[in-house]
Amino acid sequence: xxxxxxxxxxxxxxxxxxxxxxxxxxLLLGTPGNRTAARLDPDNPGPDGARALGxxxxxxxxxxxxxxxxxxxxxxxxxxxxxxxVTSSDQLGDSTTRRxxxxxxxxxxxxxxxxxxxxxxxxxxxxxxxxxPDGDVDAGCDEPALRDLDISIESGxxxxxxxxxxxxxxxxxxxxxxxxxxxxxxxxxxxxxVLVADNAAAALxxxxxxxxxxxxxxSYADLVGDxxxxxxxxxxxxxxxxxxxxxxxTVALMLWRGxxxxxxxxxxxxxxxxxxxxxQSRGRLYRRTGDRAHAAAALxRASRRSxxxxxxxxxGDLGALVPALAERTGRPPEELARLLDHDxxxxxxxxxxxxxxxxxxxxxxxxxxx
Numbered sequence: 001x002x003x004x005x006x007x008x009x010x011x012x013x014x015x016x017x018x019x020x021x022x023x024x025x026x027l028l029l030g031t032p033g034n035r036t037a038a039r040l041d042p043d044n045p046g047p048d049g050a051r052a053l054g055x056x057x058x059x060x061x062x063x064x065x066x067x068x069x070x071x072x073x074x075x076x077x078x079x080x081x082x083x084x085x086v087t088s089s090d091q092l093g094d095s096t097t098r099r100x101x102x103x104x105x106x107x108x109x110x111x112x113x114x115x116x117x118x119x120x121x122x123x124x125x126x127x128x129x130x131x132x133p134d135g136d137v138d139a140g141c142d143e144p145a146l147r148d149l150d151i152s153i154e155s156g157x158x159x160x161x162x163x164x165x166x167x168x169x170x171x172x173x174x175x176x177x178x179x180x181x182x183x184x185x186x187x188x189x190x191x192x193x194v195l196v197a198d199n200a201a202a203a204l205x206x207x208x209x210x211x212x213x214x215x216x217x218x219s220y221a222d223l224v225g226d227x228x229x230x231x232x233x234x235x236x237x238x239x240x241x242x243x244x245x246x247x248x249x250t251v252a253l254m255l256w257r258g259x260x261x262x263x264x265x266x267x268x269x270x271x272x273x274x275x276x277x278x279x280q281s282r283g284r285l286y287r288r289t290g291d292r293a294h295a296a297a298a299l300x301r302a303s304r305r306s307x308x309x310x311x312x313x314x315x316g317d318l319g320a321l322v323p324a325l326a327e328r329t330g331r332p333p334e335e336l337a338r339l340l341d342h343d344x345x346x347x348x349x350x351x352x353x354x355x356x357x358x359x360x361x362x363x364x365x366x367x368x369x370x
Contacts, residue, residue, distance in 0.1 A: 037049075038087075038088050039088070039186075039190075040087040040088065040112055040186055041087065041088065042054040042066045042087070042215045042217070043066070044191075046191065047190065047191055047192035048190050048191070048192070049190070049191050050087065050189045050191065051191060052191045053189050053191075053194055053200075053203055053207075054066070056200070057204065057207060057213060060204065062207070062208050062213050063211060063212045063213065064213045065212070065214050065215065066215045066217070067214060067215070067216050068219060069217075069218070069219045069221065069222055070100075070218065070219070070222040073100070073103060073214070073216045074099065076214050078103055078214060079106050079212075080106055081107070081212055082106070082108075082212045082214055083107060083108045083207055083210045083213045083214070084100075084108065084213075084214045084216055085110045085112065085207055085213060085214070085215050085216065086100065086111045086217075087112045087113075087186075087189070087215070087216075087217060088218055089114045089115065090115050090118070091219055092118050092121070092218045093222075093223040094121050095223065097121035097122060098121075100218075104214075107179070107214075108180075108181065108209075108210065110181040110183055110206065111181070112183045112186045113183070113184065114182055114184075115128070119159075119182070122176075123176075124159075124161070124176045124182065126160045126161045126174075126176075127159075128182075128184060129157065129158045129159075129160075129169040129170055130155060130156075130157060131155065131156055131167045131168075131169045131170075131172070131184075133152075133156075133167055136150040136151065137150065137151050137152070137165045137166070137167060137172060137185075138165070138166075139151075139165055140164060140165060141163060141164035141166075145206065145209060146164050146173070146205060146206070147164075149201055149202050149205075150198050151165060151172070151185055151188050151198055151199050152193070152196045153186075153187035153188065153193065155187070156172050156187060157172070157185075158184055159174045159182055161174035161175075161182075162175070163175055163182075171184075172184045172185040173185060183206070185202075187199070188202050188203045283295070286298075292346055292347045292349075292350070292352075292353045293346035293347075295353060296347055296356055297342050297346075299360050300339070300340055300344070300360065304318070304321060304340050306367070307321060307363075307364070307367050310367050310368055311324050311325070311328065311367070318337070318340060318341060322340070325340075325367065328367060329363070
């Protein structure tokens, strides 16, 4: 393509190239194989994956079976010589946790990094606490396979239960029952952490003590309607307290600024506004809003005030004003009450409002003339 053709079609070619690149990204990210990018996935070769541990266990003679989904896990045989390791435990629900406990009961169940909901579904009363140890954590327990080891993790979950690897907040590994292990130190399984300190030894001794390992990766697709999974359960734990703090801070700011402003103060206008201009402005406002009742009340109030002044009567006494007007003008009291009573029916249309104003103006002229 010549330079002139490139200049003419440059925008089109750039847009087409961008669309093609976006399609390639979508296709790459949407392939089923990309599911292995999950943390501690046995097929994930990335830094937070766990493929290295799975291959080392297989090289050591452990029969490693990776299953994805509850149905595939139910099809696997679990006996006393089987260890069941669960990663991606955040995808467990109440129903899948019950199926997990029922099927894994003959063997040893190890759940890595269980969340609050999973811990409760497993029947453990102690909730996990996030910890970030400063250095290596000693086993600190009498369990033969782990008592002489030190592990190193960046962050993990501690439980207020008996177990190994104690921190100030609790234990990183606990055995609520003989058949259940909660592993809060998931970093010991990760590819980039397995060779740090004694992480590899701890993982191999924990998962390789039995000849068979079923590595179970749950899926959200197995959840049922009554699992109680909601948007709130998927949000970070700090979001709700942060929302309350933000709301209370907003209320405090409103109260502080409101007290600082103080009550409203009335001040005289800096210029003199003619009465006719004020009247015309109010009339335009009434017309714009269509408030004929308010306009009629203002006209009747002005007519009563003018008549009371002309007849030297006390203000606000319609019962005394109507007979006096009837005597002065000779009009029937009923007609005068209809015209001047502020509780009278409001005009139904603009012509009715104009008619009322004309009648009140005529009454005012008649009172002044007489």
